[in-house]
Amino acid sequence: MSVLTRRQRADQLDDPDVANSLTREAWRRIRQNPLAIVGGTIIVFFVLIAVFAPMLAPFNPRSNAWFDQIRPTSIPGPSRDHWFGLDEGGRDELSRLIFGARASLMIGVLSLGIGAVAGAFFGLVAGAFGGWVDSLIMRLTDILLAVPSLLLALSVAAVIGQSQTAIVVAVAVPNIPLFARMLRSSMLGERQKDYVTSATSVGVRRRSLVMRHVVPNSLAPMLVQASLALSTAIIDAAALSFLGLGSADPGVPEWGRMLANTTRLLNVAPHLAIFPGVAILITALGFNLFGEAVREALDPKLRR
Amino acid sequence: MSEPLLVVDDLHVTFKIHGGRAVRAVDGVSFAVRAGETVGIVGESGSGKSVTALAILGLLPSRGVTTSGSILLNGQQLLGASEHDMQDVRGRRAAMVFQDPMTSLNPVLTIGRQLTETITRHLGVKRDAARDRAAELLDRVGIPEPRQRLKNYPHQLSGGMRQRVMIAIALASDPALIIADEPTTALDVTIQAQVLELLREVVRESNTALVMITHDLGVIAGICESVNVMYSGRIVESNERHHLFASPRHHYTRGLLASVPRLDGAQGRLVPIPGSPSDVIAWSEGCAFAPRCPAVSDACRGQAPELVSSPEGGTLRCVQPAPVGMPVWSGR
Numbered sequence: 020m021s022v023l024t025r026r027q028r029a030d031q032l033d034d035p036d037v038a039n040s041l042t043r044e045a046w047r048r049i050r051q052n053p054l055a056i057v058g059g060t061i062i063v064f065f066v067l068i069a070v071f072a073p074m075l076a077p078f079n080p081r082s083n084a085w086f087d088q089i090r091p092t093s094i095p096g097p098s099r100d101h102w103f104g105l106d107e108g109g110r111d112e113l114s115r116l117i118f119g120a121r122a123s124l125m126i127g128v129l130s131l132g133i134g135a136v137a138g139a140f141f142g143l144v145a146g147a148f149g150g151w152v153d154s155l156i157m158r159l160t161d162i163l164l165a166v167p168s169l170l171l172a173l174s175v176a177a178v179i180g181q182s183q184t185a186i187v188v189a190v191a192v193p194n195i196p197l198f199a200r201m202l203r204s205s206m207l208g209e210r211q212k213d214y215v216t217s218a219t220s221v222g223v224r225r226r227s228l229v230m231r232h233v234v235p236n237s238l239a240p241m242l243v244q245a246s247l248a249l250s251t252a253i254i255d256a257a258a259l260s261f262l263g264l265g266s267a268d269p270g271v272p273e274w275g276r277m278l279a280n281t282t283r284l285l286n287v288a289p290h291l292a293i294f295p296g297v298a299i300l301i302t303a304l305g306f307n308l309f310g311e312a313v314r315e316a317l318d319p320k321l322r323r
Numbered sequence: 324m325s326e327p328l329l330v331v332d333d334l335h336v337t338f339k340i341h342g343g344r345a346v347r348a349v350d351g352v353s354f355a356v357r358a359g360e361t362v363g364i365v366g367e368s369g370s371g372k373s374v375t376a377l378a379i380l381g382l383l384p385s386r387g388v389t390t391s392g393s394i395l396l397n398g399q400q401l402l403g404a405s406e407h408d409m410q411d412v413r414g415r416r417a418a419m420v421f422q423d424p425m426t427s428l429n430p431v432l433t434i435g436r437q438l439t440e441t442i443t444r445h446l447g448v449k450r451d452a453a454r455d456r457a458a459e460l461l462d463r464v465g466i467p468e469p470r471q472r473l474k475n476y477p478h479q480l481s482g483g484m485r486q487r488v489m490i491a492i493a494l495a496s497d498p499a500l501i502i503a504d505e506p507t508t509a510l511d512v513t514i515q516a517q518v519l520e521l522l523r524e525v526v527r528e529s530n531t532a533l534v535m536i537t538h539d540l541g542v543i544a545g546i547c548e549s550v551n552v553m554y555s556g557r558i559v560e561s562n563e564r565h566h567l568f569a570s571p572r573h574h575y576t577r578g579l580l581a582s583v584p585r586l587d588g589a590q591g592r593l594v595p596i597p598g599s600p601s602d603v604i605a606w607s608e609g610c611a612f613a614p615r616c617p618a619v620s621d622a623c624r625g626q627a628p629e630l631v632s633s634p635e636g637g638t639l640r641c642v643q644p645a646p647v648g649m650p651v652w653s654g655r
Contacts (some may be wrong), residue, residue, distance in 0.1 A: 051437060092447065127616055186329045214430070216427075217419070219382060220421070222411065222441065223440060223441065231440070232432070236430065236431055
């Protein structure tokens with residue numbers, strides 16, 4: 020009964036501003052979206068795997084105890100002992116995948132988080148002050164946008180050396196201008212709205228006008244962008260580790276590098292390409308589905 | 324009579340449009356409002372009435388807008404005052420109620436937050452005291468169960484309720500002047516009447532000066548003591564409300580009256596004013612209303628008429644005004 024009335028009330032809200040206003044409403048819409056449930060389940064699944072990796076992995080991911088079974092022309096595939104087979108170094112592929120989830124998720128989330136926070140900061144400063152501050156920041160983001168991200172990643176790696184930090188920085192930096200521009204433009208849009216004029220007309224000071232009125236109303240697109248960009252960040256992180264940017268220690272399992280190591284062995288051991296590839300794909304898909312659901316929940320134009 | 328609270332004198336507001344063209348949105352407007360008095364500014368879209376309101380509170384964008392003239396609030400010059408000074412004037416001494424209550428409240432804050440924000444800002448009281456004051460204000464504007472309402476978000480209230488909240492916010496620190504910019508336009512007729520009654524009550528109880536900006540002559544008739552009719556950025560006629568309705572002399576005023584239905588049905592068909600105002604020619608080539616005026620003659624073109632006091636009271640900007648006492652609805 021109460022659920023029904025709540026739903027009816029939600030249907031009556033056709034004012035677009037209202038749709039953005041209540042996080043609770045957005046949550047409700049996310050929970051009712053099957054895409055969100057599938058995506059969320061996938062995300063939770065991989066997060067749990069990453070967190071409980073030491074308990075879940077059947078073997079030490081660094082142990083090459085089965086190296087004697089590796090021949091240049093044959094690498095054992097899935098078996099009862101090794102569900103996902105062995106890799107080219109005689110290590111258990113499943114254990115490496117499980118531990119690899121840690122690196123992949125952490126790098127993806129961390130790099131996106133840094134990119135989003137730094138981008139939001141610059142966007143906020145640009146949107147709040149306007150004028151020459153705005154112009155300066157926007158020209159800087161133009162410069163950042165003009166540099167190919169791969170080139171940027173390689174230069175970062177050249178400067179700070181081959182490490183997971185290099186991947187984090189390399190994925191984070193290209194995200195900064197995207198988030199900066201997004202927050203700035205939605206702030207500029209919000210500043211034109213009537214409620215800003217009316218708050219100004221009763222003497223609300225500029226700082227609280229920006230922080231309490233404009234920014235909270237400008238955050239929805241940021242949230243959407245962040246949840247959609249997560250999957251890209253994970254793929255980018257895997258790609259950079261595929262290109263050899265990751266940890267200098269080859270024993271550390273990373274999905275991207277696991278994939279890279281097996282390119283020469285595709286016809287000998289296809290399972291070594293399939294499993295990490297599918298892991299990357301499913302994780303990215305999970306974040307993408309969830310991000311899409313967040314977008315649908317927050318974007319009034321897409322609401323059904 | 325007492326000194327006027329607000330004196331607007333020869334206010335000019337010019338917008339620079341892209342391409343270097345300038346539009347005189349407000350072109351030499353003067354009027355005064357005393358405490359406890361309600362003055363109407365009436366005109367159609369683009370006549371400059373809202374711009375006048377925004378200029379009083381310094382809410383016009385700083386880029387591409389030039390203003391001149393004088394706006395005195397209790398003797399303090401508001402035109403050209405620093406943003407810092409204006410922030411203390413807005414809300415504290417003069418506040419504004421806007422047209423659309425649907426968009427004029429912040430959708431992500433509870434109305435309690437939006438009310439207390441203004442209260443703590445201007446009265447410097449603690450949170451609890453501000454909440455009490457907020458509930459008191461909601462009660463005053465006729466919102467039932469004010470304590471519960473404080474926790475509501477704007478979308479949980481109806482349009483009329485929201486406009487009451489807007490008025491409560493404007494009243495938060497007892498400003499001496501309230502500017503209401505089409506406060507009833509977005510509301511149902513029945514709600515319109517309630518909101519007007521509320522404003523009238525506020526004026527009476529707090530001796531507030533009210534500037535009522537509207538295109539609706541019905542609103543003017545219901546609430547204003549004197550009326551300024553604006554056309555293309557200038558006041559074309561102003562008078563006491565009774566005189567203006569009984570004996571409108573400018574043909575634009577008459578056109579406005581003729582296009583409004585009368586309850587007694589004395590009018591027959593409604594007569595629209597032909598054409599629409601033009602911002603391009605305005606007053607540089609004679610009377611801006613000439614292209615639409617039924618009584619236009621050669622005297623109207625070439626030189627813009629001055630605003631002169633008419634012997635019967637009020638002021639008028641017309642070279643061929645309608646005779647005194649001629650009713651509107653027997654043909655113009």
